[in-house]
Every structure is written in structure tokens, then in C-alpha cells.
Amino acid sequence: MGDRTGPTLSSVQQALRLMEAAGAHEDGAPAPQLAREAGLPRDSALHLLRALTQDGYLRELDDGVFVLGDKLYSSHQDVDGHGLLDRVRPVLASLRDEVASAAYLTFYEEGEIRIAEIVDSPKAPRVDLWVGFKDAGHATALGKCVLRELDREARAEYFSRHTLADLTPRTITHREELVRQLDSAPPAPVVMDREEYALGTVCVAVPVYGGSQMGSLGVSFRSDRMYRTGDLHRRVLAAADRVTRGLWLAD
CATH class of the missing domain: 3.30.450.40 (GAF domain)
Known part of the structure; x- marks a missing residue:
């Protein structure tokens, strides 16, 4: 029987882990920290962070930390804010x-x-x-x-x-x-x-x-x-x- 490897996370699961990690920090967190907390390789995390930021799910602040973005947050607001x-x-x-x-x-x-x-x-x-x-x-x-x-x-x-x-x-x-x-x-x-x-x-x-x-x-x-x-x-x-x-x- 050949060697078996464990299941790998899909890109969607990886993205969700990064957003969960970012959401856990009120003032945001830098990419290396988010990668560690999400259990992802740094290069993979950076690629996903850029994609999530471009799509509005995350936002990168001037000091390089990431916070949850407009698109994700606005979907949880009611019309009265x-x-x-x-x-x-x-x-x-x-x-x-x-x-x-x-x-x-x-x-x-x-x-x-x-x-x-x-x-x-x-x-x-x-x-x-x-x-x-x-x-x-x-x-x-x-x-x-x-x-x-x-x-x-x-x-x-x-x-x-x-x-x-x-x-x-x-x-x-x-x-x-x-x-x-x-x-x-x-x-x-x-x-x-x-x-x-x-x-x-x-x-x-x-x-x-x-x-x-x-x-x-x-x-x-x-x-x-x-x-x-x-x-x-x-x-x-x-x-x-x-x-x-x-x-x-x-x-």
C-alpha cells in the first residue's frame, strides 16, 4: 500500500483561517503573525492576504497590519448600523x-x-x-x-x-x-x-x-x-x- 498523506486545507479554508485570525485582533495583526496563527506557510498566507485585501474582505492599514474589511463587516450590519x-x-x-x-x-x-x-x-x-x-x-x-x-x-x-x-x-x-x-x-x-x-x-x-x-x-x-x-x-x-x-x- 502506498504512502498516505493527510488532507490539505483548501484555499477557501485557508482564507477563512486568515480572516478568523485577523478578526481576533481588534487593532489588527501583521502578515507573519496571521500566517502563524492560521497555521499556513508565509508565502501562501501573503498570497491569500493580498487576494482578500483586493476583494475587500481584509484591509491593510498604514502600519502594515490587517483588519477585517468593508465587505465582510458590512454583510453583518443591519440597515441602522x-x-x-x-x-x-x-x-x-x-x-x-x-x-x-x-x-x-x-x-x-x-x-x-x-x-x-x-x-x-x-x-x-x-x-x-x-x-x-x-x-x-x-x-x-x-x-x-x-x-x-x-x-x-x-x-x-x-x-x-x-x-x-x-x-x-x-x-x-x-x-x-x-x-x-x-x-x-x-x-x-x-x-x-x-x-x-x-x-x-x-x-x-x-x-x-x-x-x-x-x-x-x-x-x-x-x-x-x-x-x-x-x-x-x-x-x-x-x-x-x-x-x-x-x-x-x-x-
Whole structure:
């Protein structure tokens, strides 16, 4: 009787193993690590990774790691995007617990800045949204963060449809002054509002990106609380990076 060899994995099985390995790493993993975890030769893994990336099942980030791609992820989302929010909500919860402040996520959609998620707790209550966010983008760090990222044309179009309502004595109500503040902000992407939406509340926000969409991630806290600014900014920026990695919105 001749020698027998064990069954070999088909290319489909190999691809599934690579996707399972990539899906096990929230922040992605490089090709050699995925090959080891999938039990595949490195050359075979590289060939499949390129094919899966080209087809949209995986995505290669700038630092060379692979994460699950738009096509695979979008097939598991419902029309309201709950799958997406389920994926990024733990990041917001972790940020909330780290800084003891409510965490917020917004998206810029069809010319409007909309709140997608708020994660709070009894120890980290959300700000009272006494004015609809659609009409208060100019008065919040979350909204100003988005406005700062827009090009001149998109920003002008937004202002043409929104009045800069006077919400508190600190609210910026003159378009020229707001634009000057946005354009003169430091290079770091951190934006703040200091009691501009609600007296007694401060908010810090940074931009997040996903496919063709962008938005902002931020936290709010009482103005009488003291923070080490550098540490707070670092934590919010780190959370925004994790959210950006998890946003697989179709273009």
C-alpha cells in the first residue's frame, strides 16, 4: 500500500483561517503573525492576504497590519448600523471608565453632525441635551471638531443652513469669530468647548474617520473638575484611534 498523506486545507479554508485570525485582533495583526496563527506557510498566507485585501474582505492599514474589511463587516450590519456601534461601544465604555466622564461619538452625515452613541453611567452622567445637537454644532467640542475638519466649501454650506444660536454667555455666535478660532487652533486635533453649550460643562473632542465618513469622539465633564490636560488628551486620542480602526463604513 502506498504512502498516505493527510488532507490539505483548501484555499477557501485557508482564507477563512486568515480572516478568523485577523478578526481576533481588534487593532489588527501583521502578515507573519496571521500566517502563524492560521497555521499556513508565509508565502501562501501573503498570497491569500493580498487576494482578500483586493476583494475587500481584509484591509491593510498604514502600519502594515490587517483588519477585517468593508465587505465582510458590512454583510453583518443591519440597515441602522447597529453592528458598527456594537463594535465601537466597548471603546467608548473604556474611555468613560478611564476618565470618569461620559463619552460621545458623532458622524457627519448628509451635511449634518449627528450623535451616533453616548456611553455614560451614574458616576459619569451625560450632559443634558437641552438643545438638539443638529442646532448646536457650533457650541460643542464635538461639532467644532467636525467643522474644523471640513473644507471651506462644505463648512460654508453648513453655515448657510444653521444659525449660530446663543446658548450660553460663552457661545460663539459670530461666524467670522468661530471660523477664526477653528482655523487658528493648534495643529493637534484636540478641540474644546468651555461652557459654550451648557454652563458648568466642558467637552474635549478629536476627529474619527471611517471610509468616506468622518465624525468626532469626545468626553464631557463638570467645569469644576481638574484634569491633567496632557493625560486627558492622550487618552481621548488613543480611544479615537481605536474607533477609527473599527469603523468599516462602506464608501
